[in-house]
Amino acid sequence: LLELGSQPASVVAKKSGLKRGHTYNVLAELIAKGIVQEYEKGSVKYFTCLAPQILVTMLEQRALELDTRKKRLLEVLPELEHMRNPSILQPKVRFFSGLDGIRQIYEDTLREPKKEILAIGDFEHYFPREHSVELNDWIWNYCSRRAKRGITYVGIVNKSPTSDLAFKKRKAERRVLKMVKNADLSVEINIYGNKVAIISSSHDMVGLLIEDKPTADTLRNFHQAMWKKLPDYSL
The missing domain is CATH 1.20.5 (Single alpha-helices involved in coiled-coils or other helix-helix interfaces)
Known part of the structure; x- marks a missing residue:
């Protein structure tokens, strides 16, 4: 139409090589999009294209x-x-394995906008030097990065030499602890936002990341109830 100017559909069909019925359909679509205008001259409909x-x-x-x-x-x-309504949403569960998988879970906690992680576990398993020196060193570095982002770690932990060391670094690494003694806490649970991370790094290096508000809220309430009954951490 830019070349032909205003023309009836028969001329457009002949020039384009399309059947007349199909030509009308194409022109109708172009009219709907505002690219082509239609007007009548006598009893014949003419079509013209707008200027570029x-x-x-x-x-x-x-x-x-x-x-x-x-x-x-x-x-x-x-x-x-x-x-x-968050209750109608299906929980998202992701499985991670290996050193990189464990790192991915911890990195996800750094994206927590509420700046708080509630945790339950044993630092002897969090920092598994005997099992993986690389992961041990990486997690200490992660703790420093977590603190720099203003995220507070609120942990219920088994008393041990490693947790004593973590307690000494509590101010620098924004860590608040309460303790239990002689508890078998072989996995770590982190509760943050609408997520729950369950991490086993001492042996198999596997973890689950559950994104589900009811699950997170239930474990958060459980953590808070335990927190009120436990003594402050002490050396």
């Missing part, structure tokens, strides 16, 4: 409209998220 510059202007206007709609959506997004 007008098409550019139309696209700019549509882009502006989409941007406006996006801004409006972002404004109400928090309210929409609040309206969503």
